[in-house]
Amino acid sequence: WPAFADDIGAILALKRERNAVILAHNYQTPEIFHCVADIVGDSLALARKAMTVDADLIVLAGVHFMAETAKLLNPGKTVLIPDLAAGCSLADSITAEDVRLMRLRYPGVPVITYVNTSAAVKAESDICCTSGNALAVVKSLNAPRVIMLPDEYLARNVAAQTKVEIIAWKGRCEVHERFTAIDIRELREAHPGVTVLAHPECPPEVVAEADFAGSTAAMSDYVGRHKPARVVLMTECSMSDNVAVAHPDVDFVRPCNLCPHMKRITLANIRAALEQNRHIVTIDPRVAERARWAVERMLFV
Ligand code: 13P
Ligand code: SF4
Numbered sequence: 001w002p003a004f005a006d007d008i009g010a011i012l013a014l015k016r017e018r019n020a021v022i023l024a025h026n027y028q029t030p031e032i033f034h035c036v037a038d039i040v041g042d043s044l045a046l047a048r049k050a051m052t053v054d055a056d057l058i059v060l061a062g063v064h065f066m067a068e069t070a071k072l073l074n075p076g077k078t079v080l081i082p083d084l085a086a087g088c089s090l091a092d093s094i095t096a097e098d099v100r101l102m103r104l105r106y107p108g109v110p111v112i113t114y115v116n117t118s119a120a121v122k123a124e125s126d127i128c129c130t131s132g133n134a135l136a137v138v139k140s141l142n143a144p145r146v147i148m149l150p151d152e153y154l155a156r157n158v159a160a161q162t163k164v165e166i167i168a169w170k171g172r173c174e175v176h177e178r179f180t181a182i183d184i185r186e187l188r189e190a191h192p193g194v195t196v197l198a199h200p201e202c203p204p205e206v207v208a209e210a211d212f213a214g215s216t217a218a219m220s221d222y223v224g225r226h227k228p229a230r231v232v233l234m235t236e237c238s239m240s241d242n243v244a245v246a247h248p249d250v251d252f253v254r255p256c257n258l259c260p261h262m263k264r265i266t267l268a269n270i271r272a273a274l275e276q277n278r279h280i281v282t283i284d285p286r287v288a289e290r291a292r293w294a295v296e297r298m299l300f301v
Pocket of ligand 2: 063087088089090091116173174175176201236259260261262
């Protein structure tokens with residue numbers, strides 16, 4: 001990739017100079033994912049690995065809530081996000097005040113908050129979850145009813161796997177809500193024998209028609225374990241590009257939806273982040289203490 005060589009070389013040198021590590025989500029473009037990242041994974045893996053980082057500086061190649069989670073778990077380290085506008089439609093769908101009102105409406109019902117939220121929303125929660133551990137988190141609470149915020153589809157997809165009553169919010173991922181069951185039927189017709197994997201942020205009718213649903217890491221593991229001849233990942237576009245590198249023998253059918261927020265992160269702004277120490281992620285310490293508790297509780301499930 002000669003077009004990227006200059007930025008890649010500069011980033012690798014800056015990482016050494018500044019004792020920095022780059023954490024990259026599975027939806028980052030291949031040149032970030034494969035060439036400059038030190039740690040890659042789904043939201044759960046990034047949160048877990050963020051705690052073990054032995055560096056002065058963390059650059060989060062992903063969206064803002066992921067950078068906040070890294071900061072919550074590493075309060076003594078500097079965490080940078082290369083573009084502050086890398087947001088998330090789920091995180092934008094709910095405020096801390098909304099969570100307080102839900103608690104008033106359903107007194108005593110535990111609140112599970114998806115990590116795709118602001119630190120202020122996490123601070124109002126009993127425990128966090130990711131798409132990788134949502135069912136286990138629900139079970140861990142031993143409650144007949146739980147509130148699961150803010151992804152309506154994740155909540156409904158988890159509800160289909162448990163007897164626990166799940167009260168949902170109305171948030172949606174703008175990327176995954178666009179997949180339909182008709183897309184899957186058309187894909188199966190056009191590509192006979194294709195294995196369909198879906199992210200649990202997809203609508204329940206999409207998950208019902210898929211062969212498997214799981215987090216981005218779970219989808220990647222599935223391909224490694226089952227080695228399907230032909231596969232389609234109903235998720236963000238870079239996911240197939242990244243997983244395909246390790247599986248040249250698997251045919252990846254690639255209809256996909258781009259996440260405009262994830263795509264705000266580039267080699268150029270990662271380099272600028274390291275050169276100019278920007279943008280530093282800060283969290284109000286009173287919010288951080290309560291939000292950290294909810295994230296850490298999840299990590300022990
Ligand atoms: P994962 O936790 O599965 O990586 O998902 C994060 C995300 O933002 C999916 O849209
Ligand atoms: Fe948010 Fe969806 Fe983008 Fe993930 S893919 S960061 S949930 S908007």
